[in-house]
Amino acid sequence: MAGDNVDGVSTRESLKSALKEIVDRTASVELSGYRDSAEMSGIPESSSKLAAQETSGISGQSDKELKPSPLSGTEMASTTATSSKSKSKSSTATTQQSITSRVETPSDADVRLSSAISGLQDYFRKPCFVHSRLDDAVDVSSVITAMSPDNFSHLSHSSLVRTATGVRELAKRIGQATIKVNLRSILIVTKARDNSLIRLTRELARWLILTRKVNVYVDAKLRLSKRFDADHLLDPSDHELDSCLRFWTPELTSMMPDLFDLVLTLGGDGTVLYTSWLFQHIVPPILAFSLGSLGFLTNFPFQDYEKTLNRVFDDGINVNLRMRFTCTIYKDGHQTETFEVINEIVIDRGPSPWISMLELYGNGHLLTVVQADGLILSTPTGSTAYSLSAGGSLVHPEIPAISVTPICPHTLSFRPMLLPDSMLLKVCVPRGARNTAWASFDGRHRVELRSNDYVTVTASQYPFPTVTASTMDYIESVSRTLKWNVREQQKPFSEDSDGSTTPVNDDEGADDDQLDDDWDIDDSAFFSSSSSSTALSGFNSAPQSAVTTGSSSPLHRDFLTLDGK
Structure with missing residues (x-):
């Protein structure tokens, strides 16, 4: 583990405090938030004991021994040798022999620390502890076993329907659980x-x-x-x-x-x-x-x-x-890096002037060849980010889907698409591509992809739990930030004494109340209660002179009469 000195605080000192707190917590029998005790949570007992021994060992050391840099066996040997030289008058040969021995054999404290960290890392590779918190209510492993393909062969259609309904209800209750x-x-x-x-x-x-x-x-x-x-x-x-x-x-x-x-x-x-x-x-x-x-x-x-x-x-x-994505980069057939992203992974042409050519695979099958400026694979959370700007659909965060949105595709038929989160996607730079591609993950860590390099994208087992203020958080945020579907509303109709309806004019002055009830412009003949087809057919069957415009038309003569000419 790196021992970077961050503002005078060594990583080893932070780890000392962290390990001590971990040990204090895992020694408890009661549930603490999402954590169980060491025995209940599955932390290896040996790792907990090693962490306790290491913590007590570190706590007993003086502050002078906690250097900002990593304490390897060599450094601890040097520190011990210096201390021994100042306290005793032993011969130089004996001191050198002691130093050599300490260099060849790492300290017991370092071994215990390494073992403790290894055990804790194995523990932290467990799935999201929000799910683990619900293990007492739902035995997830037995449910998955019962829903294996071998067990589906003898189930009736009604049983499958009940199972699917139960799964949806379970997901709904998990989302509503306090x-x-x-x-x-x-x-x-x-x-x-x-x-x-x-x-x-x-x-x-x-x-x-x-x-x-x-x-x-x-x-x-x-x-x-x-x-x-x-x-x-x-x-x-x-x-x-x-x-x-x-x-x-x-x-x-x-x-x-x-x-x-x-x-x-x-x-x-x-x-x-x-x-x-x-x-x-x-x-x-x-x-x-x-x-x-x-x-x-x-x-x-x-x-x-x-x-x-x-x-x-x-x-x-x-x-x-x-939902988050687990994105894994493969170069020359070897896995190089893995990232967890909550918004999107973007693969584009970078600084190249040529169009990108990318192969998109789903569960090992070629879905399409992308010829565009790039491709966006976004989570439901990321549907309001770059994907939205590129014409992608808004997706509610509770919908388990992967949004596929092209960036300026050179075709009229490449529309955005939603794919199930169970699908394993792979984006590959084909051998015949004219240029390389560049991938970025939540806008970070830009990586160049050369010919035959590819990225796999799948739903992560580590979701991102956000505390909600209400069940309408998403709709409220979209309405507040994007002004979703905001426009002036149509004015309602008012009902006249004869039963007909007319639009309400809020700008009418006070003197208008003393005028007669006849409208200066009456369109009731056009918007009649009869069907639109009847009105249109009557309009089409009228004499040509009735619909003719121009200075000689009847409509023009009526207008001149109203105007007093």
């Missing part, structure tokens, strides 16, 4: 390059610590920030809360996502996307405060944060499990 969370550690992600949000981050962190006595993790870059003023955030005399303010790094969120019970984002949709990028496997629930521009994903106003968070602490949360 989950009680025992919040002990909260992560705050603040929008970058916006100093006005530092003060709000400080206010929120202070409120959480003083009122709810929880551990609050803020960005490590704020440790030395004068605006945040971490040293004076809390009363120095209150030693009980002294350790509640902590700092996170991207390495910590990647290695220990289970440390956090809830993530609060202060910013806009870009901050939410960055949070998804931080958690490339399991993701804690995300509660997004609206402090950005549009805000498709931020449905909570920050000015009501006390009311919102009190409701979360006391009543629980409703979570929308937004």
Whole structure:
């Protein structure tokens, strides 16, 4: 694990605190939020014990021994040798022999630490712990086994219908379930390059610590920030809360996502996307405060944060499990990188002036050859982003679908399409393509794809759980941000004394009430109660002179008469 020195805080020191908290939690028998105890959750017992031993070993070391760089066996040997040389008068040969021995054999602490991390990494590869929270209510493994193709052969049509209906009902109830969370550690992600949000981050962190006595993790870059003023955030005399303010790094969120019970984002949709990028496997629930521009994903106003968070602490949360993609890059037939994206993967022609040629496969079958500026594969969440600009359809986040949207296709028949999330998609640069392609993932990490390179896209087993304010969050956000289907409404008709209807004119003056009831322009003959076909046939059968326009027509003569000429 890299030991980058982030604002004076070594990764090893962050790991020390993280491991200690993991061990404290896994030793508990009660459920804590989404986590069970070590025995119930499936964390290897040996890994928990090794983590406990390593944590106690690290805690016993002095601060001088916690260097910002990784402590390999060589460095620990050098430190030990220096200490021994200052305390004893042993011979040089003995000291050199000791150093050589320590260099060849890594320290026991490093071995225990490596084993503990390996065990915890295996644990964190488990599916989303929002699903794991529901394991007591639904035995998912037995359901999947019962629905295997071998068991379907003897089922009747009515049984299959009941099964499909039950699956839909189960998905509906999961989306409506209120989950009680025992919040002990909260992560705050603040929008970058916006100093006005530092003060709000400080206010929120202070409120959480003083009122709810929880551990609050803020960005490590704020440790030395004068605006945040971490040293004076809390009363120095209150030693009980002294350790509640902590700092996170991207390495910590990647290695220990289970440390956090809830993530609060202060910013806009870009901050939410960055949070998804931080958690490339399991993701804690995300509660997004609206402090950005549009805000498709931020449905909570920050000015009501006390009311919102009190409701979360006391009543629980409703979570929308937004689908993510697992995108894997293959170069020369070998897997190189894998990313979890929540918006979209875009494959385009990059700086090349030529049109892109891409082969799109679904479950191993060629679906089409794309000849366009590029191709967008978006999640339902990403349907309001780049895909929308390219003419793609809006997709509700609860619909499990993959949106395929071409970018400026050189054909009139290539329309956007929705594919089932069960399909494995593959986008390949064919051998005969004139130029390479470029892939980007949620607007990050642009990668060049050469001939025969390809990317596979499938629904991720790690969804992105966002806390919802109401069941109408999506419609409200689309209406608020995109002004979806907004137009002036038609004026209603008013009913006259003779039973006919006429449009209401709100601009009529007061003097109009004293005029007679006859209309100056009467179109009732045209909009009659008879069928439109009868009216049109009567119009077509009229004499030619009745519909002729020009200076000699009857209509023109009537107009001159009305005009007084």
